[in-house]
Amino acid sequence: SSCLLTPSASPGAAEDPVDWTVADVASYFTAAGFPEQALAFRTQEIDGKSLLLMQRNDVLTGLSIRLGPALKIYERHVKVLQQTHFQDDEAFC
Amino acid sequence: SSCLLTPSASPGAAEDPVDWTVADVASYFTAAGFPEQALAFRTQEIDGKSLLLMQRNDVLTGLSIRLGPALKIYERHVKVLQQTHFQDDEAFC
Amino acid sequence: SSCLLTPSASPGAAEDPVDWTVADVASYFTAAGFPEQALAFRTQEIDGKSLLLMQRNDVLTGLSIRLGPALKIYERHVKVLQQTHFQDDEAFC
Amino acid sequence: SSCLLTPSASPGAAEDPVDWTVADVASYFTAAGFPEQALAFRTQEIDGKSLLLMQRNDVLTGLSIRLGPALKIYERHVKVLQQTHFQDDEAFC
Amino acid sequence: SSCLLTPSASPGAAEDPVDWTVADVASYFTAAGFPEQALAFRTQEIDGKSLLLMQRNDVLTGLSIRLGPALKIYERHVKVLQQTHFQDDEAFC
8 A cells, every 4th residue: 555656645546547536636736836837627527537538638728728847747647647557457557 | 128227317318328408408407406517518518419420538528627537427327328239229228 | 523522512613622722621511511610611711722732630620620520520531531632643533 | 933822923032931020921821811810920930940830739729710710721731841951952843 | 179169268167068057158159259149048048058959940039139139049059069969968069
């Protein structure tokens, strides 16, 4: 129970993003250093299930956030959370 | 006559989405838990034939709905309705 | 001289869309049941030559028309007119 | 010195679009019958080097010009100028 | 220590774009002849790490800059900086 991307700042949150609420998603991005962008995820009502469905372009243009942080949020967080989630279908992390 | 995605909330609706009216489409999404987004489908005049022609990006950006629900509406409903419809051309469901 | 998609409502129009004027294009879509959208084609100055160059996304987002009718206009008309035109290069219809 | 697409209306312009100034590009499209759209090229500061880098979607959505003329400008001019330019790297025209 | 694209105008800047701050990125584009567009990179909070993640469409539509300069900024700078950076993982330049 120590997977890389568990939002340590929200200990009550489920470990697998698929179970995160909209509030958990926002907490995750606030803890990751993107408090302003976390608000945009909340405004767009993105919970863990939706987060796992997001593609690069959705993050860059669908959230109305600045391009610099958006590029990092996708590459370092959304993409990695998705890879971890879909790997976990086959193996423990 | 018990296919998975028949809109049970609107018993009068035809079973195959291709025959749904704009009102049937809106009823389907209201029953599926997306009453607010159902209005957007109605505003854009989307009947069953149009629904079967929608691609991911059309749902995400063409309806002016929030990104979180849009992602689920496409993955869990539009895509599944299309798969069921086009499978039915070959087999009973 | 009885090809499927000749705009029967505008008997003066040339049979091959490549020769349609902006007014012929608008007449075609009015006759096809899309009078409101016909105006958008006229506003965007789309004659037959431009019509034959349109791709799916151009119809869906470049005309500022509602998504439902746009999906049908592309699938049932623009795409079919283009197929008919480019087939005609090889055979009579 | 009689290549197909040299802007005959601006005899002072270099023959290869790569050397055209923003004013040469605007003159070319004015001479080609698109005076209104020529202004958009000028507003977007498109010189010959930029013109050779333009893709279909850049012409259709990046210039804020009407869709009908945009489709023709791309197919009959931008695309052809690029083909001619890149062919000329290998052969005289 | 004489790689092609080091921003000579900002001698204090790290040589590898991955280490550039938002200010370094802006200095680079100012020195490259795009002072106005440098402001847009700053507004979008693009540091070196984000710069290395940018795709063509991000530069053309995500910065709200004119199309002509945007096309050159992508082809001559962003793309080249990325190629140099990712080559450097394997060899000294």
